[in-house]
Structure formats: C-alpha cells, structure tokens
Amino acid sequence: MxxxxxxxxxxxxxxxxxxxxxxxxxxxxxxxxxxxxxxxxxxxxxxxxxxxxxxxxxxxxxxxxxxxxxxxxxxxxxVAAPPAVVWPLGPDADISDFFGPRSAPAPGASTFHRGIDLVAPEGTVVAASLAGTVIAADARGTGACGVFAEIAHRHDGASVVTKYCHLQSGSLAVAEGQEVRAGDIVGALGNTGVSTGPHLHFELAVDGRHVDPLPWLAARAGR
Ligand SMILES: [Zn+2]
Incomplete structure (x- = not known):
C-alpha cells in the first residue's frame, strides 16, 4: 500500500x-x-x-x-516565451505511485493506476501543465477523484487531456469552460476523494488514451 x-x-x-x-x-x-x-x-x-x-x-x-x-x-x-509544458507541482516533486497495474491502495481505488501520484505539502499550488480549456470541474469533490479539474489541450497536433485530483476543499481556482495558460493555478494540493494522504493524482490522455505522464512530461518540461 x-x-x-x-x-x-x-x-x-x-x-x-x-x-x-x-x-x-x-x-x-x-x-x-x-x-x-x-x-x-x-x-x-x-x-x-x-x-x-x-x-x-x-x-x-x-x-x-x-x-x-x-x-x-x-x-x-x-522577451522570453513562456514554457509550453510545465510540471503541475514543479519538476522536483516526489512520486509516490507510478502509472500502470497495481493492487488497490484503498477500497474504491482502481487496480490500474491511470496516472501518477505526486507528493508535496498540503496546500501546495497545483498548476495547469499546458494551455487549454477546462472541460470538467467539481468543487464539491463527491467522487473518487475528489475536488478536481480536467483540462483539454492541443499539443503537437494531438488532443491532450490532463486531470488533477484530490485538490483541497475550497481551493478549486478554475471553472468549466474557462481558458487557462500553462502554469495557471488550478487549485491547491489536498486529500479529498478516495485518497490515503495529501497528494496530487495527475492523469494525462493523448488522443483518447491514457499514457504514463512521467516520460511525457519529462521529455517536454524536463526533470
Ligand atoms: Zn493516483
């Protein structure tokens, strides 16, 4: 666990x-x-x-x-161009759980981990990884993902979707339909939903398929 x-x-x-x-x-x-x-x-x-x-x-x-x-x-x-892709918690955040098959860490948690879990102190700012449009957001945190936002992007000709889960109650800084830039604040790291401690569950899908965010981000935002 x-x-x-x-x-x-x-x-x-x-x-x-x-x-x-x-x-x-x-x-x-x-x-x-x-x-x-x-x-x-x-x-x-x-x-x-x-x-x-x-x-x-x-x-x-x-x-x-x-x-x-x-x-x-x-x-x-x-005049420097702002970075196109950034890490949601910065490039140095520790990773507590990786992408792929796993035993469910808590009742209701998935056995295939569709993202990565990044750890930082509760309340740490969570940033949008790319510029895009918010396609889903839940400030009440009623589901397994807790308080979350999901953002759609275009990147290198592909359709990219990023998802930010378990945000702190009351911290959600974006609403559905809102346009964001890379690095804009999405919310604060929290422990809402099905979660065993403060962390950010971060998912990334490319053209409709979930991929491991770790190498994808590392190649574009460095690590
Ligand atoms: Zn996770």
Missing part, C-alpha cells in the same frame, strides 16, 4: 506572471508608438534636417530617428 507522505521541502512552482520578460513587450511597443507619433510631425515640417553629431553615448544623445531601433535592440533579449 503506497503511503503519501508529504516531504518537508516545498515544491517550487513558478507562477506564469513571474516568467522573465512576461508583459515587457507591451511596454516596448507603447514606447515605440509614442516615439513614432512624436517624431513624425517634426520631420514633416523640416525641409532640410540638420546633420546630426556623432553619437557617443546612446543613452544621452540618441536622436528621434534612432529611438525606434534603440528600444527594439534593448528589449528583444529580455
């Missing part, structure tokens, strides 16, 4: 909003827009623009013409 003992070490989950560069593009574009708007009338009015002195310090002597490329050059390296 697997025991879901939570480790003392918290699992690092990086909220999507903290991903380097997120949101900066908007600032850069706003600057470019205002520079162009301010610069155009001045150029139209001057028939013969005066020669510009050699630029020695771009921060102090940059001309209006140069401002556009200056902003783009400065901002481009800082």
């Amino acid at each position: 697997p025991r879901h003992r939570a480790p003392t070490r918290p699992s690092p989950v990086v909220p999507r909003a903290l991903v380097a560069g997120a949101g900066r593009r908007g600032v850069a574009l706003a600057l470019i827009g205002s520079a162009a708007a301010a610069g155009s009338p001045a150029h139209a009015a001057s028939a013969a623009p005066p020669e510009r002195p050699a630029v020695t310090d771009p921060l102090q002597t940059v001309a209006a013409d140069d401002f556009r490329s200056f902003v783009i050059t400065r901002e481009a390296p800082a």
